[in-house]
Amino acid sequence: xxxxxxxxxxxxxxxxxxxxxxxxxxxxxxxxxxxxxxxxxxxxxxxxxxxxxxxxxxxxxxxxxxxxxxxxxxxxxxxxxxxxxxxxxxxxxxxxxxxxxxxxxxxxxxxxxxxxxxxxxxxxxxxxxxxxxx
Numbered sequence: 462x463x464x465x466x467x468x469x470x471x472x473x474x475x476x477x478x479x480x481x482x483x484x485x486x487x488x489x490x491x492x493x494x495x496x497x498x499x500x501x502x503x504x505x506x507x508x509x510x511x512x513x514x515x516x517x518x519x520x521x522x523x524x525x526x527x528x529x530x531x532x533x534x535x536x537x538x539x540x541x542x543x544x545x546x547x548x549x550x551x552x553x554x555x556x557x558x559x560x561x562x563x564x565x566x567x568x569x570x571x572x573x574x575x576x577x578x579x580x581x582x583x584x585x586x587x588x589x590x591x592x593x594x595x
Contacts, residue, residue, distance in 0.1 A: 462512060463497045464489045469507030477503055526560045528553070535560065 467474055467484035474484040478500045481490060494514055497504075504510065515534075521527055526535045535556040536546050542563050546556070 462491050463494055463514075464491050464511045465497070465504060466490070466509045466511075467507060468509055474507075525564065526557060528557065532556060539563065 466489045467486055469484075469486060472486050474486075476483045478492070478496065481492065484490070489511075492500075497510070497513060515531060526538050530538075532551070532553050535553065536551075539546050539556065539559055544559060544563060546559070
C-alpha cells in the first residue's frame with residue numbers, strides 16, 4: 462500500500478483527500494492505490510510517495526499493452542509471456558513492437574519441397590540393318 466509523507470516548510474498542511482487527517486510534516490500516511498491515483502494531482506512538490514505502483518491505464522480495456530502502459534509494465538508483461546527483453550535501452554515503441562510480435566507472430570514458412578523430375582527411360586528404337594540378312 463502506498464505511503465505519502467508531507468515534507469513541506471509548514472508543520473501542518475490542510476489535506477483535501479476525503480477521509481484523511483491534515484498533513485503533518487514527516488508523518489507517513491498510508492492510502493490505497495486507487496485513492497492515490499485519484500488525488501495524485503494534489504500531491505505535488507512537498508510530498509514523498511513510496512510504494513506507488515503508478516497509474517496503470519489501459520486504453521483498450523483488454524489487458525494488452527498499449528501506449529498508455531509504462532515501459533516497466535510492458536517489460537513485465539513481455540517477460541510473463543516468455544519473451545527475453547534483454548539488457549540495454551529499449552524505447553517504448555520498441556517494446557510495443559515486441560508485444561505486436563507476440564500477439565501476431567509471423568507465419569512460419571513451410572519448406573517448399575520440389576520433387577525431383579522423374580527421368581523417363583530412353584525410348585529404344587529398333588532399326589533394321591540392310592544387307593546383312595542371314
